[in-house]
Amino acid sequence: MNKIPTNDAEIIQKISELKEEKGALVLAHYYENLDIQHAADFCGDSFELAKRARESRKQIIVFCGVSFMAESAKIMNPEKRVFIPRADAGCQMADMVTPEIVLEMKKQHPNAAVVCYINSSAATKAVSDICVTSSNALKIISTLKEKEIIFVPDKNLGSFAAKHFPDKTFHFMQGWCPVHNDLTGEDLRRAKAEYPNAVVAIHPEAKAKILAECDYIGSTSGILDYCRMSDKNEFIIATERAIVERLSEEMPSKKFHLMSPCLTCPDMKKTTLSDLLYCLENLNNEVFMTPDKICAAKQPLERMLEAAKD
Ligand code: SF4
Structure with a gap:
C-alpha cells in the first residue's frame, strides 16, 4: 500500500x-x-x-x-x-461583470470598443472586442482607432488608463477588486508615517486618489521588476501580501512592508x-x-496578443 x-x-x-x-x-x-x-x-x-x-x-x-x-x-x-x-x-471582481451587462452597455454606446480586463469570465470575454492585462492596458488601448471605450469590469484600472487618453471617452461599469479597492488614504498615511524612508509601489486596481500619492504604479510583474531594479532599500507595497513575502525572500537586503492587512485575497489563499x-x-x-465558447473567448485574447506585438 x-x-x-x-x-x-x-x-x-x-x-x-x-x-x-x-x-x-x-x-x-x-x-x-x-x-x-x-x-x-x-x-x-x-x-x-x-x-x-x-x-x-x-x-x-x-x-x-x-x-x-x-x-x-x-x-x-x-x-x-x-x-x-x-x-x-473565484474572483469577486470577475463575478461583478456578466455578458448581459456588457451587451447593455454596447446598446447604449454602439460606437465604442469593448475593452475587457483579463480578470473576467470566458462568457464576458466572448462579447468583448479586446482583452487587456494591467501591464499592457495602455499599450493595447493606444492601438484602438475607436474614440469611445467601454472598459469592464474594473473602474479603477479603467480610470487609470483613461487619464492617458484625453482624446477618448471612457464608459465604466461599477466593478472593482475588493482587495485593492478597500485601500484608504488613512492606510497610505499610516504606512508613510511608520516607514518615512520607504518608496510606495501600488497596483492600478486601487482608487485614483491613492494612486496619485504613490511613487510607482504598475502591474504585479511591474512592481516586482521595479523593486528588483530600484536602488532604494525600503518599499511600501500596495498589492496582494504574497508579493511582499516573495520580494522579502528574493531580496533579503531590502525591506518590504505591506501597506495594509486588507491586501489579502481569500480566494488566492484557498x-x-x-x-x-x-x-x-x-x-x-x-x-x-465547448469549442464554440473557446473560439468566442479566444478572439479578444488573440487580438490583445497581436496588438501587444506592435
Ligand atoms: S486580488 Fe483576488 S479579488 Fe482581486 S482581482 Fe485578484 S483574484 Fe480577483
Missing part, C-alpha cells in the same frame, strides 16, 4: 514525483501562498502563465490560481487538459499543498469548455 504523506516535506516530494509521472506542468499565480509557488514549475501573472502553458510541450496543466485564470489557460490551450486544484477559488497533491493524484476539477 502507498504511504500517505503526512508532513509538508513528504507532500512536496510526492508532488514532485507525480509531476514527473503524469507529465504535468504546475503553474502558480504570484498571489498564491509561497509554498504553492515553490512547488510550481513557473510563477507569474495570469497572462504570463497562460502563455507558459502554451509554450510547454506538456499536455496536462495544473493551474494554482482562481477560476478565470484556469479558463484563460484552457482558452489559449484548447488541446491540453487543464485542472484547477480548488474549483471554488489552494493548499494537499489540494495540489490531490489534484495531481486524481486529475480532478478539469476545466471543460
Whole structure:
C-alpha cells in the first residue's frame, strides 16, 4: 500500500514525483501562498502563465490560481487538459461583470470598443472586442482607432488608463477588486508615517486618489521588476501580501512592508499543498469548455496578443 504523506516535506516530494509521472506542468499565480509557488514549475501573472502553458510541450496543466485564470489557460490551450486544484477559488471582481451587462452597455454606446480586463469570465470575454492585462492596458488601448471605450469590469484600472487618453471617452461599469479597492488614504498615511524612508509601489486596481500619492504604479510583474531594479532599500507595497513575502525572500537586503492587512485575497489563499497533491493524484476539477465558447473567448485574447506585438 502507498504511504500517505503526512508532513509538508513528504507532500512536496510526492508532488514532485507525480509531476514527473503524469507529465504535468504546475503553474502558480504570484498571489498564491509561497509554498504553492515553490512547488510550481513557473510563477507569474495570469497572462504570463497562460502563455507558459502554451509554450510547454506538456499536455496536462495544473493551474494554482482562481477560476478565470484556469479558463484563460484552457482558452489559449484548447488541446491540453487543464485542472484547477480548488474549483471554488473565484474572483469577486470577475463575478461583478456578466455578458448581459456588457451587451447593455454596447446598446447604449454602439460606437465604442469593448475593452475587457483579463480578470473576467470566458462568457464576458466572448462579447468583448479586446482583452487587456494591467501591464499592457495602455499599450493595447493606444492601438484602438475607436474614440469611445467601454472598459469592464474594473473602474479603477479603467480610470487609470483613461487619464492617458484625453482624446477618448471612457464608459465604466461599477466593478472593482475588493482587495485593492478597500485601500484608504488613512492606510497610505499610516504606512508613510511608520516607514518615512520607504518608496510606495501600488497596483492600478486601487482608487485614483491613492494612486496619485504613490511613487510607482504598475502591474504585479511591474512592481516586482521595479523593486528588483530600484536602488532604494525600503518599499511600501500596495498589492496582494504574497508579493511582499516573495520580494522579502528574493531580496533579503531590502525591506518590504505591506501597506495594509486588507491586501489579502481569500480566494488566492484557498489552494493548499494537499489540494495540489490531490489534484495531481486524481486529475480532478478539469476545466471543460465547448469549442464554440473557446473560439468566442479566444478572439479578444488573440487580438490583445497581436496588438501587444506592435
Ligand atoms: S486580488 Fe482581486 S482581482 Fe485578484 S483574484 Fe483576488 S479579488 Fe480577483
